[in-house]
Amino acid sequence: MSNISSKEIIIKYVEPKNLQNIFKKREKNSHKGDFGTISIIGGNRGMEGSVLLAARTAIKIGSGKVLIGFTQKNIPITVDLIQPELMLQTANQILKKFLIKIDTWIIGCGMGQNNISNNILHKALSYIENKNIVLDADALNIISEQNTIYKNSSNTIIMTPHPSEAARLLKCTTKEIQSNRIKSAKKISKIYNSWTVLKGFETIISSPNGDILINTSGNPGLASSGTGDVLAGMIGSFLGQSNDIQQAISGAVWLHGKAAEHLASIHKGPIGMTASELAEAAREILNQHSYQN
Numbered sequence: 001m002s003n004i005s006s007k008e009i010i011i012k013y014v015e016p017k018n019l020q021n022i023f024k025k026r027e028k029n030s031h032k033g034d035f036g037t038i039s040i041i042g043g044n045r046g047m048e049g050s051v052l053l054a055a056r057t058a059i060k061i062g063s064g065k066v067l068i069g070f071t072q073k074n075i076p077i078t079v080d081l082i083q084p085e086l087m088l089q090t091a092n093q094i095l096k097k098f099l100i101k102i103d104t105w106i107i108g109c110g111m112g113q114n115n116i117s118n119n120i121l122h123k124a125l126s127y128i129e130n131k132n133i134v135l136d137a138d139a140l141n142i143i144s145e146q147n148t149i150y151k152n153s154s155n156t157i158i159m160t161p162h163p164s165e166a167a168r169l170l171k172c173t174t175k176e177i178q179s180n181r182i183k184s185a186k187k188i189s190k191i192y193n194s195w196t197v198l199k200g201f202e203t204i205i206s207s208p209n210g211d212i213l214i215n216t217s218g219n220p221g222l223a224s225s226g227t228g229d230v231l232a233g234m235i236g237s238f239l240g241q242s243n244d245i246q247q248a249i250s251g252a253v254w255l256h257g258k259a260a261e262h263l264a265s266i267h268k269g270p271i272g273m274t275a276s277e278l279a280e281a282a283r284e285i286l287n288q289h290s291y292q293n
Ligand SMILES: NC(=O)C1=CN([C@@H]2O[C@H](COP(=O)(O)OP(=O)(O)OC[C@H]3O[C@@H](n4cnc5c(N)ncnc54)[C@H](O)[C@@H]3O)[C@@H](O)[C@H]2O)[C@@H](O)CC1
Pocket: 046, 047, 048, 049, 050, 051, 108, 109, 110, 111, 112, 137, 138, 162, 163, 164, 165, 174, 199, 200, 201, 225, 226, 228, 229
């Protein structure tokens, strides 16, 4: 990785040559159990698209099995006709029936901040043990109001705030976050004992102990609804496929940006690029990089 030293920190940049635990060929005798069982919790009324985007992405970039747990009383749809591979449940059913089968959780996409989502987040964070949990969107908004929510967790927590969500977590303004993005990401990691992915132009990744990686792939085509859900799906999917947490997170962030660059190169962006197209492009680039030699 290329290093740029400043007085206090060494900044490293995400580079594909350092992502070999993620971009790799599959063993000939592999089976779906090798590639993770992911559950995505969220999708309140009117925001079902958010979990669908994350889940469709996770399966497209290689997860073995993907379940959605809607934060609603009943499932709003019984099958996703675009991606019928997905298993659809309510969040409560997932926590009751599938808890020990799931190795990676993504919680928060379109989850809302009502009683049901609050209750589900509390349950999930107290029931899940020794797993990877990606906390996105409304999970972060809820936590920012009640930050004692997961004290002493045995789980590895990955927080993926955009600048305004980061501002809510740190109780400051979005402008303050943007004026020192590295410091903000490190601070979130320290306070919440988490990996932090501070999204936006040049996404910052901070490890729980404050090591920093910066990603430079991407373009303004990503400034569009649902691209964050796609990123959450990618991070969760790679976490389910590898034990290398740093590579799983940085690989997802890099691939997300690279997919946007690919779409722009074939004139499907940056203007009008959609989150759904991003997942398709990411699959193409992932296969190219994994099978290039
Ligand atoms: N299809 C769906 O159902 C979708 C649902 N979504 C859900 O909608 C809910 C609201 O999320 P939103 O993120 O829209 O609303 P928020 O109010 O959390 O944040 C939106 C605002 O954050 C600021 N912001 C974001 N990125 C920034 C950047 N890079 N630099 C500076 N400022 C930035 C901007 O002011 C922006 O208007 C969440 O539950 C989310 O998961 C979204 O994920 C979009 C897609």
